[in-house]
Amino acid sequence: MLLSRGLKLSIIAVLLSASVVAPASELPSSLRGGSSRFISRALGSSCYTMDSVERGLPCNPASVAKERKSRFDADLLMGSHLKYIQEAQDILGGNDSPEAVSKFFSHRDSMQGEASFEASFQASTWGLGVEPYRFIAVTRMENPALPMVDVTIAQEQSVRAQVATYAGENFYAGVQARYTHVKFIGQYFALTEAFAGDKNELFQTRTQDLIYLEPGFLFSWEEQPWKPQVSAVLANWGYSSEKTAEYPIQPEGLLGASIKPFVPLGLLELGVQFQINAQTKNARDALRASVAYQLGILHLIASASDYDRSAGFTVSFRSFSSGLSYWDQDDSRGVFISFLVTL
Numbered sequence: 465m466l467l468s469r470g471l472k473l474s475i476i477a478v479l480l481s482a483s484v485v486a487p488a489s490e491l492p493s494s495l496r497g498g499s500s501r502f503i504s505r506a507l508g509s510s511c512y513t514m515d516s517v518e519r520g521l522p523c524n525p526a527s528v529a530k531e532r533k534s535r536f537d538a539d540l541l542m543g544s545h546l547k548y549i550q551e552a553q554d555i556l557g558g559n560d561s562p563e564a565v566s567k568f569f570s571h572r573d574s575m576q577g578e579a580s581f582e583a584s585f586q587a588s589t590w591g592l593g594v595e596p597y598r599f600i601a602v603t604r605m606e607n608p609a610l611p612m613v614d615v616t617i618a619q620e621q622s623v624r625a626q627v628a629t630y631a632g633e634n635f636y637a638g639v640q641a642r643y644t645h646v647k648f649i650g651q652y653f654a655l656t657e658a659f660a661g662d663k664n665e666l667f668q669t670r671t672q673d674l675i676y677l678e679p680g681f682l683f684s685w686e687e688q689p690w691k692p693q694v695s696a697v698l699a700n701w702g703y704s705s706e707k708t709a710e711y712p713i714q715p716e717g718l719l720g721a722s723i724k725p726f727v728p729l730g731l732l733e734l735g736v737q738f739q740i741n742a743q744t745k746n747a748r749d750a751l752r753a754s755v756a757y758q759l760g761i762l763h764l765i766a767s768a769s770d771y772d773r774s775a776g777f778t779v780s781f782r783s784f785s786s787g788l789s790y791w792d793q794d795d796s797r798g799v800f801i802s803f804l805v806t807l
Contacts, residue, residue, distance in 0.1 A: 489604070489614050489616075489652070489709065489710075490709055490710055490711070490712050490714070491600070491602065491616060491618075491710055491711065493699075493700060493714070493716055493739075493741060495578075495600055495602070496700060496711060497699060497700065501539070501541040501578070501580050501582065501598075501800075501802075502519055502539060502541055502776075502787055502789065502800065502802035502804075503517060503519050503520070503523065504523070505541075505774060505776070505789050505791055505800045506765045506767065506774055506775075506776040506787070506789040507735075507754050507756070507765060507767050507774075508737070508752050508754065508767045508769065508772070508774060509718055509720075509737045509739040509752055510720065510722075510735045510736075510737045510752055510753075510754035510767055511523040512524045512680070512695055512697050512699075512718045512720055512737065513693060513694075513695040513720030513721060513722045513735050513736075513737055514720075514722045514733050514735040514754060514756060515527055515530075515531075515693070515722075515733075516724070516731055516733040516756050516758060516763075517756050517763060517765060517778070518531075518535075519537060519539060519778075519785075519787075519802070519804055520537045520539055520582055520584045520593060521584045521586060521591045521592075521593045521624065521626055522586075522591075522626075523697075524638070524680040524682055524695050524697050525591075525626040525627070525628055525638030525639055525640040525678065525679075525680040525697075526628050526636040526637055526638035526680040526681055526682040526695070527628070527636070527638070527680075527682060528586060528587075528588075528589060528590060528591050528626050528627075528628040528638055529588070529589050529628035529629050529630050529636045529637075529638060530628075530630075530636050530682060530684055531586070532588045532589070533586070533588065534585075534586065534587050534588065535585070535586045535806060535807070536583075536584070536585045536586075536806065536807040537582075537583070537584050537585075537586075537804060537805070537806050537807075538581075538582075538583045538804070538805045539581070539582045539583075539584075539802060539803070539804045540580075540581050540802065540803045540804075541578065541579065541580045541581075541582075541800060541801070541802050542579050542800070542801050542802075543576075543577050543578040543579060543798050543799070543800045543801075544577070544798045544799040544800070545571075545575055545576070545577040545798065546577070546579075548568075548571055548575050548577050548601060549577040549578075549579055549599060549601055551564070551567050551568040552568060552577065552599070552601035552617045553599065553619075554568070555568055555617055555649065555667055556617045556618075556619060556647070556648075556649060556669065558667075558669075560664075560666075560667045562659065565658050565659065566659075569603075569613070569655060569658055571603065572605060572608075572611075573605065574603060574604045574605050574795040574796050575601070575602070575603045575796065576601070576602050576603075576796045576798055577599075577600070577601045577602075577798070578598075578599065578600050578601075578798075578800070579597075579598070579599045580595060580597060580598035580599070581595065581596065581597050581598075582594070582595040582598075583595075586626075589627065589628055589629060590625070590626060590627045590628070591625070591626040592623075592624075592625050592626075593622075593623070593624045593625075593626075594622075594623055595620070595621065595622040595623075595624075596621055597619075597621070598619070598620040598621070598622065599618070599619050599620075600616070600617070600618045600619075600620070601615075601616070601617045601618075602614075602615070602616045602617075602796075603615045604795065604796075610654070611654065611655035611656075612652065612653070612654055612655070613651075613652070613653055613654070613655050613658070614652045615649070615650070615651055615652075616648060616649070616650045616710050617648060617649045617650075618646050618647070618648035618649075618650075618710070619646070619647050619648070620644055620645065620646045621644070621645050622642065622643065622644045622645075623642070623643050624640055624641065624642040624643070625640070625641050625642075626638055626639070626640045626641075627639055628680075634683055634684055634685050634686075635681070635682070635683055636681070636682040636683075636684065637679070637680070637681050637682075638679070638680050638681075638682075639677065639678065639679045639680070640676070640677075640678040640679075640680065641675075641676070641677055641678075642674075642675070642676040642677075642678065642702075643673070643674070643675050643676075644673070644674045644676075645671070645672075645673050645674075646671065646672050646673075646674070646711060647669055647670070647671050648669065648670060648671075648672070648710060648711075649667055649668070649669055649670075650670070650708070650709065650710040651666055651667075653666060670708070672704060672705055672706055672708055672711055673704070673705040674702060674703070674704050674705070674711060674713070675702050675703045675704075676699075676700060676701060676702035677701060677702055678697065678698060678699050678700070678701060678702075679697070679698050680695065680696070680697040680698075681695065681696045681697070682694070682695045682696075683695075689726065690723040690724055690725055690726070691723065691724045692721065692722070692723050693721065693722045693723075694719075694720070694721045695718070695719070695720050695721070695722075696717070696718065696719050697717075697718040698715060698716075698717055698718075699715070699716050699717075699718060700713070700714055700715055700716055700741075701713070701715040714741060714742055715741070716739060716740060716741035716742075717738075717739075717740045717741075718737060718738070718739050718740075719737070719738045719740075720735060720736060720737035720738065721735070721736055722734060722735035722736075723735075727757075729759060730757055730758050730759035730760075731757070731758040731759075732755070732756075732757050733755070733756045733757075734753075734754070734755055735753070735754045735755075735756075736751070736752070736753050736754075737751075737752045737753075737754070738750045738751060738752075739752065748770045749770060749771070751769065751770065752767060752768070752769040753767070753768055753769075754766065754767035754768075755767075761779055761780045761781060762777060762778075762779055763777060763778040763779075763780070763787075764776075764777050765777065765778075765789070771793060771794060772791065772792060772793040772794075773791075773792050774789055774790065774791045774792070775789065775790050776788055776789025776790060776800075777789075778802075778804075783805055783806050783807060784803075784804070784805060784806075785802075785803075785804040785805075785806065786801070786802065786803050786804070787801070787802040787804070788800070788801050788802075789802075
């Protein structure tokens with residue numbers, strides 16, 4: 465029986481794609497950054513300049529000297545897609561049975577999940593944060609007719625320390641040292657490979673150690689009516705124990721400004737941020753605008769860039785605070801819940 469030319473080409477494409485196994489794409493810098501998780505999900509990179517929302521150590525290490533107060537925070541972050549996160553944990557833990565693989569890849573849409581716990585202590589000129597557990601899972605589906613999967617599953621432990629000083633003339637300077645140990649799986653392959661291929665190769669775990677040194681600077685005019693601020697940070701600059709596509713050493717510059725205009729009730733803060741890295745192609749890629757408004761125990765937050773949007777709120781009572789944020793990107797979205805204790 466003769467096969468049509470189109471059918472022959474389809475069969476060849478399937479056979480070729482079934483043997484494709486390559487490293488996964490790099491994780492977005494927002495997932496590799498060392499900022500407090502709820503803040504980075506709600507404000508994005510604007511957290512390096514805006515300071516009206518306080519959770520954990522500040523994104524900009526120079527802000528430690530500006531706040532000049534002692535505080536202990538313990539923050540639990542849980543994202544949506546909890547079932548997806550549990551299934552990813554099974555895969556990373558070595559369970560590559562057909563049942564576990566089938567459950568994990570039953571989600572045919574692009575997915576992203578995150579859960580973490582972080583504790584931090586901040587003094588007048590220094591701060592220390594410990595994140596004993598953070599879990600990330602990212603799955604991107606391509607070409608529905610011939611599914612290709614880009615998947616990264618990672619478990620991290622991190623420690624970060626900040627030191628800052630007031631240099632005079634409304635200028636603050638600081639530096640953050642950050643260490644991260646990560647165990648992860650990162651692969652790009654045809655979906656058929658997950659069921660018929662060599663699972664030992666496909667779901668092989670790797671480990672990586674990363675050390676970052678991230679300086680930050682801040683000009684803050686607290687005596688002015690609108691309390692303007694200008695910040696600059698060099699983030700994700702450091703050393704890696706090995707070169708991987710998922711966790712590259714890829715420095716990025718962050719330059720931002722914020723103001724607190726007078727409003728009759730509450731506290732309003734507006735911020736704009738430019739984030740420049742190797743993926744930045746034009747000014748629209750770099751620009752982010754954010755707003756935060758506090759009225760009593762309620763804090764509202766919104767942020768938007770050319771590629772993602774987020775909105776959220778926090779409610780505080782004495783030493784306890786809870787928050788919820790919604791994050792949306794082109795092919796992925798999620799809801800994140802945070803519980804914070806401050807002493």
